[in-house]
Structures are given as structure tokens and as C-alpha cells.
Amino acid sequence: MRVLIVDDSPVLRLLLRSVCEDAGFEVCTADSGEQALTLLESYTPDIVTMDVHMPGIDGYETTGRILERYALPVVVLTASANANDAVTAMRALAVGALAVVEKPRGLNAPDFEQRIDELLRTLRSLAQIKVVRRPRPAAQPQKTSPVPKPILQAAPRLVAIGASAGGPVALKSLLQGLQQVPPWPMVLVQHISTGFLPSFCQWLASLVSFSVQIAEDGQLLQPGVLYLAPDGKQLGVNAEPRVQLQEGTAQQQFCPSIDHLFNSVARRLGNRAIGIQLSGMGRDGAVGLAELRRQGALTLVQEPGSAVIDSMPRAAIDMQAACQILGPEQIAATLNALARQEATEQAGKGGGASCTTTLKS
Template sequence: MIRVLIVDDSPVIRLLLRSVLEHEGFEVREASSGEQALRLLEGYRPDIVTMDVHMPGMDGYETTARILERHALPVVVVTASADAYAAATAMQALEAGALAVLDKPRGPGEPNFEACVAELLSTLRSMVQVKIVRRPRGAKKALVVPASPSPIPAAPRLVAIAASAGGPVALKALLSPLAEQPWPLLLAQHIAIGFLGSFRDWLASICRLSVRVAEHGQVLRPGVLYLAPDGHHLGVGQGLRAQLQAASGELYCPSADHLFRQVAQQLGVHGVGIQLSGMGRDGAEGLAELRRRGALTIAQEPSSAVIDAMPLAAIKLQAACQVLPPEGMAALLNSIALRSVSRSTGPEGD
């Protein structure tokens, strides 16, 4: 039996979630505030926590951060995507280490109620299996950069990044230190429908890059990070143009494998592929194809990932030329960018 702690200040929502979860055989306890949740956790060990974000007193971001400081528990944010403040706070909770964000079910009379409930149940059942480590705030990891980095086979023209659960933690560590990038970046991040705008704004707040939702056929510009629109896979076509493909029931959307394969086919040795935290093995095969084409491929060092399954799958396939923590990836990209700019502006490539 899966034990769930529901944290939400609304008694109506707590009752609704309790009813849904108990009907499916879950054991449920409730907390009406972040402060109450922390007190309960001193003597109760759930398997997973569902977290609202807009609560009086301690909000969902601070509560999530404090839970993960003290307890190795998976946290899933359940909030209203239509509420701009709640959606923005949900992004902060993901940054703190929450595994996923889901739209809150609004009641049996709503058109998307069954879909929301199905996604909630599926997410809780999958995330409860994730091994979580405590995340002390302020702890600094040593920067790891390869002592003898593999030679860069050719000047990159595009960087493709893939992430899923735990991705925002890695993305902040990767993107925040990036200097100006002389190439476009494409990101396939699994995120619930309705939260893309808040996710884009959060990314823009943590890095120097311009962050945009891609439009089909647009020319991809240097120094811009492009995201897939809801319900679409993202790729690249001839002339360095964005290619969007509507998803049709695939398990992962946007698909990391789709992104990496398109980059491999269109750019080959001139592509860079980065595989970050996530569940499952999406991206491993595509990253392997990129490496076979001679591209630079990097997998997140597993011990630095909130969830190590995606990078481990790539490593086991020998799809990664290098294995680095996100900070090391940023240092490497900055080094390549500096070299690329120097070659383009200096005499005889100096």
C-alpha cells in the first residue's frame, strides 16, 4: 500500500484527493499547511508527498525545500496551472527538487477531471519508486571537468538538451553559468501541459539566454534556448530551422530520442547532445546515434542527478563521450564557445 501525505490548505481539495487516492487503495494523511506537514513528518513516514504551492504561511516552494533538507521523500507538486502565481511557485519547487508538477483536479464535473486523475495516479505510482537523497541547501559540489577532455571533432552549430524528472535542478546548474553561446540550444523537458509558460519564464530568470517556445519552420538563432510547445516533439531541419511534430500517444513528450536523432541526421558531427536527470531511458538511443555520427555527447554524472535513470541508460549504451555534472558541462560549453569565437574573429583561427 502506498502512503501519501497531501499538503493543501483547501479542505475541499484535500477531501477530493483523499477520495480519489483511497478509492485506488492508497493510505492517506493530510496537512493543511507547510508547517503542519513538517510536524507530521517528524513522526510519520509517507512514501510520497503531494504539495500545493499557494498556501498561507509557508508556501509550497519553502515547504518542499525544507522537506528535502530533512527527509529523503519524493515530492510531487499538485497545483492550478491557470493560477500564474501558483505555476511560478511550482517552478521554484521543481528547482528545489520536487519531481513533477501536475494540474490540480477541479472536480468530477470538469471536462478534464478523469485525465487529471489518471495522470495523478500514474505519476504517484511511478515517482514513489524513485530513490531520493536529502538536499541540504547551500551545499556546494566540487566542480568536475575532465582532466584531458576529448577533442571536439568539429565546430558545433547547435546544442540539444534532454531532461525529465529532476531536470530543473540540473538545468539551473547547467544554464546559470553559461556565457554567451554562439549557437542555438534546443531543450526537450518533460513538463505537464499548462505549465510551459511558467517554465519558460523560470528558465529566463536563471540564465543569460533568451528563452522562447519554438515555432515550426523558424530559423534557430544563436544564444536562444528553444522549448517544444505543449503536445509537440522538437527537432531541427535543413537550414537550421525548428521542426515541430504533434505527439500521437507516445510515452514521452517532448521526446529526447526524437530531438537527438534529428540533430544527428541534420548536423552530425556539428551537433552536441546533453542527457540530464530523468526516469526511464528516453534519449539514450538518440544520444548513441549522435555519437555514432561523431558529435560531442555528454551524460550527467549519475551521482549529481536527482534521478539517474536517463543518464545511466545513455552511459550503459556507451552513448556519452563524456560524463560530467551540470557545472562541468557548463564549463566545457563555455570553453568551446570561447574557442569558437576566437577562431571566427582571430587571424588564421588564432
């Protein structure tokens, strides 16, 4: 496996080179974003590690330029204690970086082995992933096909969203496409490295006009708020709906797990929910989304061609869990139409639950 390490610190480059070569990787290094872009003209790595703050162009801009030109997985390395680094790392995730990992602090740090194990595990798992190039948007927006009208069996009380690698790209498009504060609570499980959730929450809040919070056990879910599953906890809901947090078990590969959220929502709210599956690696969420659909919920799956990583959407589609398969902007359009429908019904004091609004792109 070939790794390109991009970092302006000679000490970190030397440390990371040693660690990666000891693991059997072929290593090339760059001390700046500019040098990395030059190297990539003649060197093709399997994966890139990216520092965030460097002289010249930073890790965010370098990641964006790399993904414009090459279909390469990028892993961002940062110090989680540094707020500026964390914010830049979130921006890099938003342009298509697959993961953010805390840098090893040095050979004498008490968590050195843990950080190295996490880094090597991340590189091995993501190096084989096929990613898509992320060209900058064209000056003239492209026309999109009309979105099929959604059919609901009952008025929704909750929107549950699952995302993993590449999810921040889709979430940005989806959330920024919402035309008003959503009339329902929204609950999100996003796979992200431990310790970066507060920065991710802060970044999401910068995109929208409504509140974004990390969920707390027993919390009553309020309309117009986006709740994030906390690190190391399984997030479910009861029928009110309130947050129900649980410790993960050895049988559960992910904690938090998208399947756990979707299955809980299916049990407690059934057809009074909307489930959304976005970009990600693996199959987490597919079984739970299929159960949501079986219970009559509206289930929306990101169109695989629009996803940075398409395996999670494809797994959901393969299980016939999708009522509709849409791009992130079209998912936002669907939610906008349902919100307008709900506002119209409330204004007219009509209790009909079915939605027959035809959406336009």
C-alpha cells in the same frame, strides 16, 4: 502505497483523500507546510503531494525543507490558470520536486476524471522512484575535479538538451553557470505536464541573460537563444538548422521525445552538434544520444550521483553514449571553454575545428 497530502484547503484535502483512498492508497493529510514537516518526523510516506500557496511557509519552501531532510518524491499540485501558483510550482521543481500536476477543479468540472487519472498515474509512477536528499549548498564552495578537455571533430552549430524529472534542478545549475550568451542555438526537450510550458519558459528566462522561446515550426534557430519543444509535438531540425515539428505517433511513448530530437540532430548535423542528457526517469534520450556519438558529436551526460533521478543518465552511460560524464556545473564549464575557443578562432580568422582547451573547475 502511503501518500501525504499537503494543502491548506479543507475541501481539496477531503477530495484528494477520497480519491486516493478509493485507489487503495493509505493517506495522511497536513493543512500547512509546518504541519507537514512535523508529521514527517514520525510518518514516512512513499510520496508527498504539495500545494503551492499556503499560510506560513509556501510549497516551494516546504519542498526544499523536505528534500533537505528526506529522500522523498514530491509532486506539486497547482491551478495552471493562476500565474502566481505556476511560478511557485516552477521554483519547487528547481529544488527537486519531480512533477507538477494541475489540481482537479471539483466533481462537476468537465475534465475532473482526466485530472484524477493524471494525478493517480503520476503518483503511482513516481512513488517507487529513488530520489536524493538536496541539502542546501555549504557556505564554502567545494573544490571540484578538473574537467577533461573536450575534443570536437567540427565546430558545433547546435546544442541539444534532454531532461525529465529532476531536470529543472540540473538546468538551473547548468544555465546559470554559463559565463556568456552561447554562440550556438540551444534546443531543449523537458518532460513536463501539459499546460505548464509557458510558466517553465518564463522561469528559465528569469535565470539567464539570453532569450528563451517556445519553438515554432519552420523557425530558423538563432545563436544565443534557448528553444523549448512545445506541448504535444515532436521537435526535430533540418540542416540549416530550422525547427521541424511533427505530431507524435502511437509508437512514441513521449511527446515531445528526447530521442526524436537527438536522432534528428544526428541525421542533420552529425558531428557539428553537442548533445546533453540530464536527470530523468526512464530511458528516453539514450538511443538518440548514442546515435549522436556514433556520428561524431560531443555527448555530455550528467553524472548520475548529481541527478535527482539517475535512470536517464545511467541508461545513456550503459549504451556508451557519453563522451564525458559530468556534473551540471562542469557541463557549463565545458560549454564556456568551447565558446571561448570559438571566439578565439573567429577573432584570429583561423578555421581549425578541433578544440584542445583544458578546462579548470
